Amino acid sequence: MMPHLFPIAILMAFLSLDETAVGQFMVSRPIVTGPLVGWLIGRAGIGLEMGALIELIWIGDVPVGAHLPLDLTMLTGTSVALCCQLAQDSNPEAAMTYALGIAIPLAALSTEAEIALRRFHIRWLHFAQRMAFSGHLRTFEWLNYLVLAEQWLKGFLVSAACLILAHLSSGLYSLLEGVLGGKVIEGFYYAHWLLLALGCSAVIDLLVEKNTWVYLILTIVAMMGLAVFSPLQGVHLVAIALLAGFILALFFVGKREAST
Amino acid sequence: MTEEKPSLREARVTALDLAYCFWRTFFLQGVWNFERYLSYGFTFVLLPVLKKVYPIPEERAQAVTRHMEYFNSHPYMASFILGAVVRMEEEKQRQPRPKQKQKEEEISALKVGMMGPIAAMGDNLFWATIRPYCGLIAVTLVLSHAFQIKGQFWVIPLFFLVVYNIAHVGIRLMGFIQGYRQSDQVVLTLRKYGFQQAIRGLRLASILLLGVLIVFVNLSVLEKEVGLFVLKLTFFTAIVGLFTFALHRKISPSQMFYAVLLFALMLAFWPTLSGPPILPMGGP
Numbered sequence: 445m446m447p448h449l450f451p452i453a454i455l456m457a458f459l460s461l462d463e464t465a466v467g468q469f470m471v472s473r474p475i476v477t478g479p480l481v482g483w484l485i486g487r488a489g490i491g492l493e494m495g496a497l498i499e500l501i502w503i504g505d506v507p508v509g510a511h512l513p514l515d516l517t518m519l520t521g522t523s524v525a526l527c528c529q530l531a532q533d534s535n536p537e538a539a540m541t542y543a544l545g546i547a548i549p550l551a552a553l554s555t556e557a558e559i560a561l562r563r564f565h566i567r568w569l570h571f572a573q574r575m576a577f578s579g580h581l582r583t584f585e586w587l588n589y590l591v592l593a594e595q596w597l598k599g600f601l602v603s604a605a606c607l608i609l610a611h612l613s614s615g616l617y618s619l620l621e622g623v624l625g626g627k628v629i630e631g632f633y634y635a636h637w638l639l640l641a642l643g644c645s646a647v648i649d650l651l652v653e654k655n656t657w658v659y660l661i662l663t664i665v666a667m668m669g670l671a672v673f674s675p676l677q678g679v680h681l682v683a684i685a686l687l688a689g690f691i692l693a694l695f696f697v698g699k700r701e702a703s704t
Numbered sequence: 705m706t707e708e709k710p711s712l713r714e715a716r717v718t719a720l721d722l723a724y725c726f727w728r729t730f731f732l733q734g735v736w737n738f739e740r741y742l743s744y745g746f747t748f749v750l751l752p753v754l755k756k757v758y759p760i761p762e763e764r765a766q767a768v769t770r771h772m773e774y775f776n777s778h779p780y781m782a783s784f785i786l787g788a789v790v791r792m793e794e795e796k797q798r799q800p801r802p803k804q805k806q807k808e809e810e811i812s813a814l815k816v817g818m819m820g821p822i823a824a825m826g827d828n829l830f831w832a833t834i835r836p837y838c839g840l841i842a843v844t845l846v847l848s849h850a851f852q853i854k855g856q857f858w859v860i861p862l863f864f865l866v867v868y869n870i871a872h873v874g875i876r877l878m879g880f881i882q883g884y885r886q887s888d889q890v891v892l893t894l895r896k897y898g899f900q901q902a903i904r905g906l907r908l909a910s911i912l913l914l915g916v917l918i919v920f921v922n923l924s925v926l927e928k929e930v931g932l933f934v935l936k937l938t939f940f941t942a943i944v945g946l947f948t949f950a951l952h953r954k955i956s957p958s959q960m961f962y963a964v965l966l967f968a969l970m971l972a973f974w975p976t977l978s979g980p981p982i983l984p985m986g987g988p
Contacts, residue, residue, distance in 0.1 A: 464733065464736070465731075465733050465734055465736070466730060466731060466733070466734075467730040468730075468733070468779055468780070468872070469865065469868075469869055469872070470835065470838075470864070470865065470868050470869070470872075471865065473835075473839065473864070475839060475842045475843065475846075475860070475861055475864050476861040476864065476865060479857050479858065479860075479861050480861075482857075483857070483858075488857035488858075489857060491857075492846055492857050492860065492861075493846065495846075495861075496842065496843045496846035496847065499839045499842065499843055500839075500843050501957050501961065502957050503836050503839055503840070504832075504836070504951075504957075505956075505957060506827065506831035506832060507831065508827050508831070509776070509823075510738065510741075510776075514958060541965065541968075544961065545961070545962070545965055548958050548961060548962075552958070562736055562737050562738055563737070563738055565735050565736065565737035565738075566737045566738065566739045568735050568737070568744075569735060569737050569739060569740060569743070569744055569772075572735065572744055572747075572772070573769065573772050576747070576765060576768040576769045576772060577765060577769050578765070579761050579762075579764070579765040581751065581755070581764070581765075581768065584747075584751075584768065585748065585751060587735065587744075588731060588734040588735065588744070588745075588748050591734055591735050592734065627972045627973050628969065628972070630972040631965075631968045631969035631970075631971065631972030631973065632965075632968070632969075633968075633972075634968035634971050634972055635964055635965045635967075635968035635969070637921075638943065638964045638967070638968055639961070639964060640921045641921075641940055641943045641944045641947055642947050642957065642960055642961070642964055643843075644914060644917060644918055644921070644944045644947075645944050645945075645947035645948040645950075645951050646951060646957055647836065647840060647910070647914050647917075648914065648944065648948045649948055649951040649952055650832060650836055651832075651833075651836060651907050651910050651911060651914070652911060652914075656907070656908065656911055659908060659911045659912070660911050660914060660915055662915075663911065663912050663914070663915025663916070664915045664918055664919060664937075664941065666915070667915050667916050667918075667919040668919055668934070668937060671919055671923060671933075672930055672933070672934075679845070679848040681848075681916050681919070681920070682841075682844050682845060682848055682913070682916055684916075685844070685912045685913050685915065685916040686841065686909075686913070688909075688912050689906075689908070689909025689910070689912050689913065690909070692905055692908045692909050692912070693902070693905035693906060693908075693909055694905075695905070
């Protein structure tokens with residue numbers, strides 16, 4: 445991981461700008477950050493799998509009002525970098541679980557750094573107000589770009605710190621394996637499968653309501669039937685679900701037009 | 705009357721000004737802070753128009769300071785308010801001076817009155833519906849292993865970004881244009897867009913995808929035995945139910961992660977369990 449530390453930290457600093465300050469195009473989401481960081485290290489496949497897992501588990505952690513959710517950019521970047529390092533001589537799923545376990549507290553620290561910076565921005569706000577009042581609108585305008593640079597620098601420093609700490613923790617993985625034997629890797633492997641269940645639960649918690657449970661159960665039964673009794677492959681099932689979803693969306697739009 | 709003539713001439717906001725303002729909406733969250741949230745970003749977006757409609761420096765400074773009041777809303781949906789405020793500022797300058805104070809109050813009232821409902825709608829539409837839907841499509845495609853096999857890892861993230869940003873930039877642009885066209889009446893026309901119906905439709909579509917995802921996770925054992933697949937799926941669904949109950953009790957995903965890890969390690973060290981062979985990445 446260490447040879448790639450600098451480019452990963454630069455990339456993560458840019459991606460965290462999308463999350464907090466510019467655009468919100470969602471390039472900072474785990475499903476995008478994961479493969480990007482993985483690609484920098486040369487293991488885009490692990491990055492994509494890891495990004496998908498993180499996207500799923502934290503799908504319902506949304507920024508409402510003043511609430512800042514866990515810094516998923518930092519979580520994904522750090523855990524993908526660590527996982528790629530560990531997966532060279534270990535089971536990838538077990539390495540993913542361990543990397544996530546290390547990266548969660550680091551991502552929480554990054555969120556705290558963001559909160560502290562936003563508190564500091566109150567000073568910038570008062571400065572901007574003074575500039576506006578005295579008619580210095582050019583300074584007022586440039587303040588935005590100055591704060592963007594400040595945000596980028598914070599992202600870079602926090603990313604670098606997280607990556608170094610994650611790298612230092614990689615020794616613990618070998619130590620655990622050495623002291624406790626293969627059972628600990630087996631435990632991490634079981635956890636990976638359970639984490640996919642946790643991800644599905646997060647989606648249910650976010651989207652499923654009392655009157656829509658029946659749709660979920662019917663879909664599971666129908667897809668199970670299709671998987672068992674038809675020669676359809678996985679991607680075809682996704683296509684069927686997307687098509688059905690599209691028809692449902694059209695049905696609701698039609699209902700709106702009828703009511704208006 | 706003669707004093708107001710230059711203002712009248714300068715108060716025309718061109719399409720280019722509007723385009724510049726729209727571009728600046730992507731910087732709405734600049735200097736986000738816990739005192740007045742998006743107030744700086746809001747003013748930053750309006751600045752090109754304020755410069756145009758207030759040619760007198762004192763008036764301009766006053767207008768900029770006026771917009772530095774508390775403002776917090778959804779970053780995408782705020783474009784409805786921004787468009788309306790641009791129009792109202794333009795209209796304000798066309799009015800005689802005694803009526804301008806009243807217009808200022810109307811602008812402030814529109815911002816205060818609309819930011820809450822718009823934020824709630826945006827949170828529900830984007831954070832709780834469109835983003836999870838796009839994310840779910842991407843995750844389901846990742847688990848289908850369709851693109852990884854060919855080494856095209858960039859296809860799924862790109863697909864996610866394109867689908868999400870069509871909705872994001874589309875609604876942002878529509879909001880800004882409609883806000884500008886309808887001024888303070890924009891609040892009355894929000895219902896026309898059918899966001900609530902879109903939320904319901906997309907949520908149901910997400911549930912269908914979730915059904916596929918739950919089957920996918922267990923698909924790796926299907927090639928070995930159908931009975932084992934059904935058993936594993938049933939067990940998996942029961943665990944999903946248990947975790948959903950825990951999440952519903954406001955346990956955070958991070959806390960759940962460590963609980964799951966602890967449980968899995970206990971399972972691995974349980975003496976009577978002989979663990980299955982560890983499978984390679986992506987199952988057999």
